[in-house]
Amino acid sequence: MPSIATTTSAVLVLGYFAASAAAANCNPSYNVAAGPECITKCRQEAGLAMDKSYTLDASSDKFISSLALECEKGTPSYTSFMTQSGMCMMKCSESDQADYGSREHADACTWYTAHKSDTCADASGSASTPAASSSGGSSNPDASSSASSDSAQQSTDESAANSLKFGSLLVTVAAAGAAALLF
Numbered sequence: 001m002p003s004i005a006t007t008t009s010a011v012l013v014l015g016y017f018a019a020s021a022a023a024a025n026c027n028p029s030y031n032v033a034a035g036p037e038c039i040t041k042c043r044q045e046a047g048l049a050m051d052k053s054y055t056l057d058a059s060s061d062k063f064i065s066s067l068a069l070e071c072e073k074g075t076p077s078y079t080s081f082m083t084q085s086g087m088c089m090m091k092c093s094e095s096d097q098a099d100y101g102s103r104e105h106a107d108a109c110t111w112y113t114a115h116k117s118d119t120c121a122d123a124s125g126s127a128s129t130p131a132a133s134s135s136g137g138s139s140n141p142d143a144s145s146s147a148s149s150d151s152a153q154q155s156t157d158e159s160a161a162n163s164l165k166f167g168s169l170l171v172t173v174a175a176a177g178a179a180a181l182l183f
Contacts, residue, residue, distance in 0.1 A: 042088035
Protein backbone atom coordinates (compact mmCIF):
# COMPACT_ATOMS: atom_id res chain seq x y z
CA MET A 1 0.00 0.00 0.00
CA PRO A 2 1.45 3.42 -0.94
CA SER A 3 2.39 5.80 1.82
CA ILE A 4 0.42 8.98 2.49
CA ALA A 5 3.43 11.06 1.36
CA THR A 6 3.54 9.21 -1.98
CA THR A 7 -0.21 9.63 -2.46
CA THR A 8 -0.07 13.32 -1.55
CA SER A 9 2.80 13.89 -3.98
CA ALA A 10 0.92 12.13 -6.76
CA VAL A 11 -2.21 14.20 -6.13
CA LEU A 12 -0.18 17.43 -6.13
CA VAL A 13 1.56 16.51 -9.39
CA LEU A 14 -1.73 15.55 -11.06
CA GLY A 15 -3.35 18.73 -9.77
CA TYR A 16 -0.49 20.84 -11.14
CA PHE A 17 -0.83 19.32 -14.60
CA ALA A 18 -4.61 19.67 -14.51
CA ALA A 19 -4.35 23.35 -13.58
CA SER A 20 -1.65 23.97 -16.19
CA ALA A 21 -3.68 22.37 -18.96
CA ALA A 22 -6.85 24.19 -17.96
CA ALA A 23 -5.08 27.56 -18.15
CA ALA A 24 -3.16 26.76 -21.32
CA ASN A 25 -4.92 29.07 -23.82
CA CYS A 26 -3.71 32.59 -23.18
CA ASN A 27 -5.29 34.18 -26.26
CA PRO A 28 -8.64 32.46 -26.89
CA SER A 29 -9.96 35.25 -29.11
CA TYR A 30 -7.16 34.94 -31.69
CA ASN A 31 -8.93 33.57 -34.73
CA VAL A 32 -6.65 34.47 -37.64
CA ALA A 33 -6.21 31.46 -39.90
CA ALA A 34 -2.59 30.41 -40.29
CA GLY A 35 -0.94 31.26 -43.56
CA PRO A 36 0.77 28.95 -46.01
CA GLU A 37 3.52 26.65 -44.71
CA CYS A 38 6.31 28.50 -46.54
CA ILE A 39 5.33 31.85 -44.97
CA THR A 40 4.89 30.30 -41.52
CA LYS A 41 8.37 28.75 -41.76
CA CYS A 42 9.89 32.14 -42.68
CA ARG A 43 8.14 33.90 -39.81
CA GLN A 44 9.22 31.22 -37.35
CA GLU A 45 12.86 31.29 -38.48
CA ALA A 46 13.08 35.10 -38.39
CA GLY A 47 11.36 35.27 -35.01
CA LEU A 48 13.52 32.61 -33.38
CA ALA A 49 16.67 34.28 -34.72
CA MET A 50 15.65 37.42 -32.81
CA ASP A 51 14.03 35.92 -29.71
CA LYS A 52 14.42 32.31 -28.53
CA SER A 53 10.93 32.45 -26.97
CA TYR A 54 9.26 33.54 -30.25
CA THR A 55 6.17 31.51 -31.03
CA LEU A 56 3.28 31.38 -33.46
CA ASP A 57 1.24 29.36 -30.94
CA ALA A 58 -1.65 31.66 -30.02
CA SER A 59 -2.25 29.77 -26.77
CA SER A 60 1.24 30.65 -25.48
CA ASP A 61 1.89 33.43 -22.99
CA LYS A 62 4.74 34.52 -25.33
CA PHE A 63 2.46 34.96 -28.37
CA ILE A 64 1.64 38.66 -27.94
CA SER A 65 5.30 39.60 -27.47
CA SER A 66 6.10 37.51 -30.55
CA LEU A 67 3.51 39.35 -32.64
CA ALA A 68 5.09 42.63 -31.52
CA LEU A 69 8.10 41.84 -33.71
CA GLU A 70 5.98 41.98 -36.85
CA CYS A 71 3.31 44.47 -35.80
CA GLU A 72 5.10 47.31 -33.95
CA LYS A 73 5.98 49.37 -37.02
CA GLY A 74 8.82 51.85 -36.79
CA THR A 75 10.84 49.89 -34.24
CA PRO A 76 14.26 48.32 -34.87
CA SER A 77 12.77 44.90 -34.05
CA TYR A 78 10.03 45.34 -36.66
CA THR A 79 12.55 46.39 -39.31
CA SER A 80 14.83 43.45 -38.51
CA PHE A 81 11.98 40.92 -38.42
CA MET A 82 10.43 42.12 -41.67
CA THR A 83 13.84 42.16 -43.41
CA GLN A 84 14.75 38.64 -42.27
CA SER A 85 11.35 37.10 -42.88
CA GLY A 86 10.89 39.03 -46.14
CA MET A 87 14.13 37.70 -47.65
CA CYS A 88 12.92 34.19 -46.87
CA MET A 89 9.39 34.89 -48.14
CA MET A 90 10.80 35.86 -51.54
CA LYS A 91 11.32 32.11 -52.04
CA CYS A 92 7.60 31.44 -51.40
CA SER A 93 5.01 31.51 -54.16
CA GLU A 94 3.48 34.83 -55.19
CA SER A 95 0.07 33.66 -53.97
CA ASP A 96 1.55 32.80 -50.55
CA GLN A 97 3.16 36.24 -50.35
CA ALA A 98 -0.08 37.94 -51.38
CA ASP A 99 -2.08 36.01 -48.77
CA TYR A 100 0.34 37.02 -46.02
CA GLY A 101 0.46 40.66 -47.04
CA SER A 102 -3.23 41.20 -47.63
CA ARG A 103 -4.81 38.87 -45.09
CA GLU A 104 -2.72 37.15 -42.45
CA HIS A 105 -0.38 40.02 -41.56
CA ALA A 106 -3.17 42.61 -41.62
CA ASP A 107 -5.55 40.48 -39.53
CA ALA A 108 -2.87 39.40 -37.04
CA CYS A 109 -1.71 42.99 -36.50
CA THR A 110 -5.29 44.25 -36.14
CA TRP A 111 -5.80 41.62 -33.42
CA TYR A 112 -2.42 42.51 -31.86
CA THR A 113 -3.29 46.21 -31.70
CA ALA A 114 -6.50 45.42 -29.81
CA HIS A 115 -4.83 42.93 -27.43
CA LYS A 116 -1.19 44.00 -27.00
CA SER A 117 -1.77 44.89 -23.35
CA ASP A 118 -3.49 41.59 -22.52
CA THR A 119 -1.85 39.14 -20.16
CA CYS A 120 -2.33 35.43 -19.82
CA ALA A 121 -4.28 36.09 -16.61
CA ASP A 122 -6.78 38.15 -18.68
CA ALA A 123 -7.57 35.19 -20.93
CA SER A 124 -10.43 33.85 -18.82
CA GLY A 125 -12.88 36.56 -19.75
CA SER A 126 -11.48 39.47 -21.73
CA ALA A 127 -11.40 38.00 -25.18
CA SER A 128 -12.74 40.16 -27.92
CA THR A 129 -12.39 40.58 -31.65
CA PRO A 130 -11.41 43.69 -33.55
CA ALA A 131 -14.32 46.01 -34.30
CA ALA A 132 -15.89 45.84 -37.73
CA SER A 133 -14.41 48.10 -40.37
CA SER A 134 -15.71 51.64 -40.26
CA SER A 135 -15.60 51.93 -44.04
CA GLY A 136 -18.94 50.13 -44.39
CA GLY A 137 -21.98 52.21 -45.27
CA SER A 138 -24.02 51.52 -42.15
CA SER A 139 -26.31 54.36 -41.14
CA ASN A 140 -26.02 53.25 -37.52
CA PRO A 141 -22.35 53.05 -36.56
CA ASP A 142 -23.21 51.42 -33.24
CA ALA A 143 -25.07 48.58 -34.97
CA SER A 144 -21.97 46.84 -36.33
CA SER A 145 -20.09 47.48 -33.11
CA SER A 146 -22.94 46.03 -31.06
CA ALA A 147 -23.21 42.98 -33.31
CA SER A 148 -19.46 42.48 -33.13
CA SER A 149 -19.56 42.87 -29.35
CA ASP A 150 -22.41 40.35 -29.04
CA SER A 151 -20.51 37.90 -31.24
CA ALA A 152 -17.31 38.39 -29.23
CA GLN A 153 -19.20 37.89 -25.97
CA GLN A 154 -20.76 34.68 -27.29
CA SER A 155 -17.32 33.42 -28.40
CA THR A 156 -15.86 34.35 -25.02
CA ASP A 157 -18.67 32.59 -23.18
CA GLU A 158 -18.27 29.48 -25.34
CA SER A 159 -14.50 29.51 -24.88
CA ALA A 160 -14.85 29.90 -21.11
CA ALA A 161 -17.42 27.10 -20.98
CA ASN A 162 -15.17 24.79 -23.00
CA SER A 163 -12.19 25.63 -20.77
CA LEU A 164 -14.29 24.90 -17.70
CA LYS A 165 -15.43 21.54 -19.14
CA PHE A 166 -11.83 20.64 -19.99
CA GLY A 167 -10.61 21.71 -16.56
CA SER A 168 -13.35 19.68 -14.86
CA LEU A 169 -12.36 16.64 -16.91
CA LEU A 170 -8.73 17.01 -15.84
CA VAL A 171 -9.68 17.38 -12.18
CA THR A 172 -11.85 14.25 -12.49
CA VAL A 173 -8.93 12.34 -14.03
CA ALA A 174 -6.62 13.59 -11.27
CA ALA A 175 -9.12 12.50 -8.61
CA ALA A 176 -9.49 9.08 -10.23
CA GLY A 177 -5.70 8.74 -10.32
CA ALA A 178 -5.47 9.67 -6.65
CA ALA A 179 -8.20 7.19 -5.76
CA ALA A 180 -6.39 4.45 -7.68
CA LEU A 181 -3.23 5.14 -5.69
CA LEU A 182 -5.12 4.92 -2.41
CA PHE A 183 -6.73 1.57 -3.08
